[in-house]
Amino acid sequence: MRIRRILCAGLLVVGGVVAVAPAAYASSPKDHGKELYECVEKAVEEHPEALKGDAEGFENALDDCKKAKSLLTPALPEIIWGGLAFLIVLVVLMKFAFPALKKGLKDRTEKIQGDLDAASRAREDAEAEAAQYRSQIGDARSEASTIIEDARADAERIRREVVERAEAEAADVKARAAEDVRLAQERAMSDLRSQVADISIGLAEKVVERNLDRATQEALVESFIDSVGNGPR
Amino acid sequence: MTGGDKVEAYAQAILTIARAEGVVGAVEDDLFRFARTLQGSDALRNALTDPSLPAERRVAVVEELTGGKALNLSTAVLGMLVGAGRVNDLGDVADRVVALAAAERERDVAEVRSAIELTDDQIRRLAESLGRATGKTVDVKVVVDPSVLGGLVAQIGDTVIDGTVRTRLDQMKAQL
Numbered sequence: 001m002r003i004r005r006i007l008c009a010g011l012l013v014v015g016g017v018v019a020v021a022p023a024a025y026a027s028s029p030k031d032h033g034k035e036l037y038e039c040v041e042k043a044v045e046e047h048p049e050a051l052k053g054d055a056e057g058f059e060n061a062l063d064d065c066k067k068a069k070s071l072l073t074p075a076l077p078e079i080i081w082g083g084l085a086f087l088i089v090l091v092v093l094m095k096f097a098f099p100a101l102k103k104g105l106k107d108r109t110e111k112i113q114g115d116l117d118a119a120s121r122a123r124e125d126a127e128a129e130a131a132q133y134r135s136q137i138g139d140a141r142s143e144a145s146t147i148i149e150d151a152r153a154d155a156e157r158i159r160r161e162v163v164e165r166a167e168a169e170a171a172d173v174k175a176r177a178a179e180d181v182r183l184a185q186e187r188a189m190s191d192l193r194s195q196v197a198d199i200s201i202g203l204a205e206k207v208v209e210r211n212l213d214r215a216t217q218e219a220l221v222e223s224f225i226d227s228v229g230n231g232p233r
Numbered sequence: 234m235t236g237g238d239k240v241e242a243y244a245q246a247i248l249t250i251a252r253a254e255g256v257v258g259a260v261e262d263d264l265f266r267f268a269r270t271l272q273g274s275d276a277l278r279n280a281l282t283d284p285s286l287p288a289e290r291r292v293a294v295v296e297e298l299t300g301g302k303a304l305n306l307s308t309a310v311l312g313m314l315v316g317a318g319r320v321n322d323l324g325d326v327a328d329r330v331v332a333l334a335a336a337e338r339e340r341d342v343a344e345v346r347s348a349i350e351l352t353d354d355q356i357r358r359l360a361e362s363l364g365r366a367t368g369k370t371v372d373v374k375v376v377v378d379p380s381v382l383g384g385l386v387a388q389i390g391d392t393v394i395d396g397t398v399r400t401r402l403d404q405m406k407a408q409l
Contacts, residue, residue: 197409201402205382208398212383217349220384224396225355228387229362 039065240322244329247310254306261331262374263307267299268327269376281320288316335372343371343389346378363387366394
């Protein structure tokens with residue numbers, strides 16, 4: 001579009017120049033010859049040495065007189081041939097160069113658009129992938145946190161169990177020791193009581209034997225007979 | 234024949250002979266006392282069961298122990314049992330003879346252990362007292378046993394009436 005606009009503007013400028021130039025020449029051809037005559041006359045006056053054989057300055061002045069006075073007012077043949085050449089070149093360009101150029105631009109545009117789309121897709125993919133990575137990192141962090149918490153909980157549970165087991169074993173050992181002490185005390189007391197009883201009974205037996213004379217024995221027998229006869233023992 | 238049958242046979246035979254001689258009470262008393270003496274003396278039991286001693290020597294030991302203290306029939310019966318090698322059954326035979334004799338008199342036997350010898354009057358009164366206590370008519374067989382220290386203990390069948398000093402001391406010991 002842009003190129004087409006430039007081309008249209010160029011054609012309008014060329015058309016304007018072509019339209020104005022013939023009008024300028026057509027309006028005063030005689031003026032144009034008069035100016036050439038006046039220019040030649042002025043060159044002769046300014047270069048009198050040409051009559052003496054040194055015509056170089058005079059020839060230069062003539063050449064200047066032959067040249068166009070302005071770019072906007074060229075000679076008609078130049079305008080015609082220039083316009084034709086321009087049209088030929090324009091046609092050739094429009095026929096061969098512009099389509100190729102247009103196709104190239106289109107291909108380049110499509111390629112750039114494709115690259116842009118691909119870049120956009122790549123960026124979106126990258127962003128999605130980055131989001132996925134962030135999500136995975138978040139999941140991994142969460143999982144790691146969970147694992148760490150679980151490990152801490154397990155460690156705490158194991159520590160608590162070990163402590164409880166150790167305390168229970170210690171309490172058991174203490175209780176067994178206390179029970180052993182108690183049993184030992186009871187055994188000692190029982191042995192002591194038994195020994196005291198044996199000694200006491202032994203002494204009592206000796207005392208009784210010493211005091212059990214015939215009369216006492218008879219009294220015991222009579223007492224037994226009387227007590228049995230008076231009722232069941 | 235089992236051991237129990239042999240004891241019963243010996244007891245019946247001894248009782249038959251004593252009954253024929255009219256000395257059942259004396260024979261059963263002699264057998265009972267000798268059996269209790271044998272029961273309380275390991276040395277006597279070992280001597281009478283010593284296989285190295287001839288039977289004649291063992292019978293002579295019995296005769297020496299009972300001579301003058303027991304009826305000749307009782308000494309002969311004991312010598313027969315020792316000579317026949319029935320020393321270990323002698324206690325059972327004596328108990329069975331006493332039981333059979335008491336059964337013939339329709340009486341129960343009260344085995345009484347005392348630290349001293351009892352007089353006949355004490356034995357009679359004791360029999361009366363035990364009869365009142367048990368509701369039975371009893372014959373008293375006294376065994377002198379110094380280990381009771383003092384007092385008496387009477388056993389009538391499964392009933393035991395204990396009034397010995399030994400038992401009271403044992404009770405005190407148990408309480409201590």
